Amino acid sequence: DSGVTQTPKHLITATGQRVTLRCSPRSGDLSVYWYQQSLDQGLQFLIQYYNGEERAKGNILERFSAQQFPDLHSELNLSSLELGDSALYFCASSVAWTGDYEQYFGPGTRLTVT
Amino acid sequence: GQQVMQIPQYQHVQEGEDFTTYCNSSTTLSNIQWYKQRPGGHPVFLIQLVKSGEVKKQKRLTFQFGEAKKNSSLHITATQTTDVGTYFCCGNFGNEKLTFGTGTRLTIIP
Numbered sequence: 001d002s003g004v005t006q007t008p009k010h011l012i013t014a015t016g017q018r019v020t021l022r023c024s025p026r027s028g029d030l031s032v033y034w035y036q037q038s039l040d041q042g043l044q045f046l047i048q049y050y051n052g053e054e055r056a057k058g059n060i061l062e063r064f065s066a067q068q069f070p071d072l073h074s075e076l077n078l079s080s081l082e083l084g085d086s087a088l089y090f091c092a093s094s095v096a097w098t099g100d101y102e103q104y105f106g107p108g109t110r111l112t113v114t
Numbered sequence: 115g116q117q118v119m120q121i122p123q124y125q126h127v128q129e130g131e132d133f134t135t136y137c138n139s140s141t142t143l144s145n146i147q148w149y150k151q152r153p154g155g156h157p158v159f160l161i162q163l164v165k166s167g168e169v170k171k172q173k174r175l176t177f178q179f180g181e182a183k184k185n186s187s188l189h190i191t192a193t194q195t196t197d198v199g200t201y202f203c204c205g206n207f208g209n210e211k212l213t214f215g216t217g218t219r220l221t222i223i224p
Binding site: 033090098100105 | 120139144149154155157158159162164187202203204206208209210211212213215216217
């Protein structure tokens, strides 16, 4: 158990819909990363937050947005969903924002768009 | 763009054989991390390399960081069934954007 929690575990929705994925970081970690993992693909970095502020942006679509709240949990919002958005979404937390600390991954949310 | 190439994509080995996966970057990295993802699981941190030419060992696993800090390798000696999974490198280009390699999926033939 990494100490990072993600909800829901599974999500099935239709094209055009909007969903919110939630992540609670490990106690004491201020940085949250979001990744997308499609079938047989690597981990695509989406976005990073540190202590409530956006720190880095990867290949995140304009239809996707995220935020980190004062209690440090984070939410990833996916809108106007397309079939190609079906994937496993991981969040990871780290103590710092600099990229030279271990990332602790949550169990992921599997999103299926039908 | 800043990319980290990882090879091979798949590796099937007999139990007891050695295994190696390689990561290459076109530009110098600040550091590189390695993660393992078991089937159906989430990535788990293995190690971080920071210094040029650094070599670290964890039991049967040996991690190396190239002299130019552009490449890295993970070598497993005498693989066991518990080594099954996908191994990812993660490069830090110093701009806070972490880039994962495409991963090497290791399967073991008993």
